[in-house]
Amino acid sequence: MLIKRFADAQPYDAPNHWGVTGLRLQGFEDGGPENQWVGYSQFLPGGGAGPDATPFEKVYVVLDGEMTVTVDDTDTVLGPMDSCTIPPGEVRKIENRSNHVCKMLVVIPCPAGGRP
Template sequence: MHVVRFADAPAYTAPGHLDMSMVRLQGREAGPSDDLWIGVSVIAPGGGTTLSASPQEKMYVVLEGQLDISNSATEVSLGKWDSCRIAGGENRRLANRTCAATVVLLVMPLPADERE
């Protein structure tokens, strides 16, 4: 068993992420994981990501607030408890267009070279 208290979750940064604070709850620097990592992002009003893709799929769950997600062809608005899968290689842009913070849970597989 490996426990990470939210108050102790390690912060991280990622390129193309603006006005966001991010912590890892499990995996990578937050502790051992065979296949995936889990993080929480708090996106300030006006914050989000640039349009980009990665080889790994991403699963987003909105825990609080509203999140707009675009893959450059389609844009959707997610509310509390809504979720979205972005396939590996698929573009995605996240945006918080509200005047309150948005809290998002992110689950991603580890790249093959990081799997135990």
């Protein structure tokens, strides 16, 4: 078992994101998960990502606040404890259109081989 304290989580920069601070909670460390990694993102009002797509699926879980997810010109607002899966190749844009910080967990598969 690998315990990782929130105080020890390291920040990371995600491409094509703005107004966000991401912290890696689990992944890419000895004894950590081999198949996926978990990030904690805090999006300021007006923060977001995209539009873009990735060759792997992603899972978003909103913990606090709300996030607007746009796919095929359709907006869906996720609130606390709502989640969604973005399949591989699906173009999405996410945007915090509220005046509150949106706190979100992100689960993403590790690259082939399990480590970068």
